[in-house]
Amino acid sequence: MTETAPRPTLEAVAARAGVSRATVSRVVNGGDGVRDPLVERVRRAVDELGYVPNQAARSLVTKRHDAVAVVVAEPETRVFADPFFALQLRGISKELTAHDNQLVLLLTEGRDDHARVGRYLAGGHVDGALVFSLHLDDPLPGLIRRAGVPTVFGGRPGWSDGDGDSDGGDVVYVDSDNRGGARDAVRHLVGLGRTRVAHITGPLDQTSAADRLDGFRDVMPDADPRLVVPGDFTPAGGERAMRGLLDHCPDVDAVFAANDLTAAGALRVLREHGRRVPEDVAVIGFDDMLAVTEQTDPPLTTVRQDIEEMGRLMARLLLRGLDRRTAEVPGATRSGVVLPTTLVRRASA
Amino acid sequence: MTETAPRPTLEAVAARAGVSRATVSRVVNGGDGVRDPLVERVRRAVDELGYVPNQAARSLVTKRHDAVAVVVAEPETRVFADPFFALQLRGISKELTAHDNQLVLLLTEGRDDHARVGRYLAGGHVDGALVFSLHLDDPLPGLIRRAGVPTVFGGRPGWSDGDGDSDGGDVVYVDSDNRGGARDAVRHLVGLGRTRVAHITGPLDQTSAADRLDGFRDVMPDADPRLVVPGDFTPAGGERAMRGLLDHCPDVDAVFAANDLTAAGALRVLREHGRRVPEDVAVIGFDDMLAVTEQTDPPLTTVRQDIEEMGRLMARLLLRGLDRRTAEVPGATRSGVVLPTTLVRRASA
Structure with a gap:
């Protein structure tokens, strides 16, 4: 365990800069209304003390984490054994990184752990979720709905019952034909x-x-x-x-x-x-x-x-929904995108 | 994007149960001092409305997320190409799941993204971090120290300069001989x-x-x-x-x-x-x-x-440090554990 020194507080920064707590808070959170010389003094105090704003408290205000969860509804052993998932994650990772969003991969041992995944999603740690490899009787869609995080699915979800999603109109997915x-x-x-x-x-x-x-x-x-x-x-x-x-x-x-x-x-x-x-x-x-x-x-x-492209488009649709500036997604309807497939002829047929 | 109905609020639960907001808050956060019949009424209202406590606000109080970050200081392409990482993650996943902790794998495209990983770690989203495949000039150790999250390293860290860790006494790692x-x-x-x-x-x-x-x-x-x-x-x-x-x-x-x-x-x-x-x-x-x-x-x-065992021990040492009830780690010193190796003789030598 790395035993760290106690983190410098907002109060310590205020004392060092000779300003009020509220002024430090305004500068740190990028707010206006603070005179330039004061901003400079606060910034210097922040640097000297190595102050790190309490991001948990901060994101309660901004409600933005610049992080996106990826949930693969398979045990971690399959995630690493099947190159399909590595390819899809590659597309997701490239797109999220291009927009400076952190990819947060939530791994599990299996379906028994999906309730815990739901709790993490509900916990205010990510702005949205990308979910793939869903199975029909999986509790994840319900858990995600209750968690209240914007979600894009990889593959058309299979439910069409009275589970609250019956109209299907509010589910966005990326799939192949x-x-x-x-x-x-x-x-x-x-x-x-x-x-x-x-x-x-x-x-x-x-x-x-x-x-x-x-x-x-x-x-x-x-x-x-x-x-x-x-x-x-x-x-x-x-x-x-x-x-x-x-x-x-x-x-x-x-x-x-x-x-x-x-x-x-x-x-x-x-x-x-x-x-x-x-x-x-x-x-x-x-x-x-x-x-x-x-x-x-x-x-x-x-x-x-095009598995990597499917991952990229999932991430792009999610970021668009979160009002980040991303490119248009050609061919996207309200439900998402279905990509074409091609037959590639080699020796086996 | 799944457009969800607005989440029921604490106020809605209080109104439904006919109690004060403070009473609901005490019940939901497991506090004492609420009479049993009231507890029962609040619980019923919570169930009926499908109320989910605001976990972000809650973990600001409890400072506990039951989640552990794993950071592999390599691009995601290598994480999926080299079975070493899958094995280490398997050990970590088993141990964390056994203690109902969520494994949060933070993937990157490369070292340029490590500052963002540091921000996520500092953001109050995890209780601790497991970090492996560090390289000597990597900014991660410094970022982690500033993030203030308890950390166990996979492999002995290489730094021994005046970077604040010079005594080495507060760094815990798991390594092989x-x-x-x-x-x-x-x-x-x-x-x-x-x-x-x-x-x-x-x-x-x-x-x-x-x-x-x-x-x-x-x-x-x-x-x-x-x-x-x-x-x-x-x-x-x-x-x-x-x-x-x-x-x-x-x-x-x-x-x-x-x-x-x-x-x-x-x-x-x-x-x-x-x-x-x-x-x-x-x-x-x-x-x-x-x-x-x-x-x-x-x-x-x-x-x-034993790569999987190394992962398991990293997770166990971290959970012990976080005061979770885990088994003893035999042979662990204040710096961690070094596992023995064995020569396995097959045909190539």
């Missing part, structure tokens, strides 16, 4: 002449995963139900799902995986079983994360979404 | 009969890197100076250094790399140049991070330090 991207991927597989196209889903309590499944069904409305198998956005989930597919549908000739990590797991299992990619089974992922697509064998065909 | 671990590694290489033992250093403005170099020199006091080459704890730095070594000292027969990531880079360059490991060149790293040692070819001999 998950459904359209999924349609592009599945159409590409069909265009290659594949007839037994499988889908390994993401966690279906997240709208991104549900929307990608909807896109798959748009193109394959009559798919064999055994060709749709659950995954969880992780390589281990992709491996498990691919093993199940090979067991129950050995004639599978294409896989649309809900994200790149899932596809990487599926590719490993296909190789283990001696299936050639793309000759025997074509594979497409979603995300286009370099950290994953550079490592897969063969190189992964995937649906690209 | 970097010098002893380095000695073990180099002695092992000498024991294998190697005579041209090189060292790729870490960034020498960090004490961990400087201590490992000292350990190398303890065993090799008369080493050819060309065998000591600078690295920066990254794989790219390891590659660069190894190329230089092969150019200037082609007879090198062993490398002690300052960490596992550096060793991984060196191994790649050795393979490129057709040098067999360990037959032609033996290689030892430092850290024993599974994410790295599992991937290297051949498996990496390394000096193991």
